[in-house]
Amino acid sequence: MYEEREEIKLKRRTRSDLSNKKYVDVNELREIISLGRNNCMKLGADAGAVIRIGKRTLYNIDKILDYMDNIAERGEDISG
Numbered sequence: 001m002y003e004e005r006e007e008i009k010l011k012r013r014t015r016s017d018l019s020n021k022k023y024v025d026v027n028e029l030r031e032i033i034s035l036g037r038n039n040c041m042k043l044g045a046d047a048g049a050v051i052r053i054g055k056r057t058l059y060n061i062d063k064i065l066d067y068m069d070n071i072a073e074r075g076e077d078i079s080g
Helices: 002-018 026-033 037-046 061-074
Strands: 050-053 056-060
Touching: 026 037, 026 056, 026 061, 037 061, 056 061
Parallel strands: none
Antiparallel strands: 050 056
16 A cells, blocks of 8 residues: 555656656656657657657657647647
């Protein structure tokens, strides 16, 4: 029971920490926008939000959220 509470606290803390980041990796992006890995990678590329530094790939979360807002405003369906 105690371990479950600590795990929940850790998840809450992690989510709030993620909302303050400008660049995230694909796993963090998955948590923020609740999509699978491939859809996150495609969405990041479509939004022009991909940043590659060496072998590391990061995504500009502000660009992705703006892109998603524009899609929602236009009522588009971007499913592949």
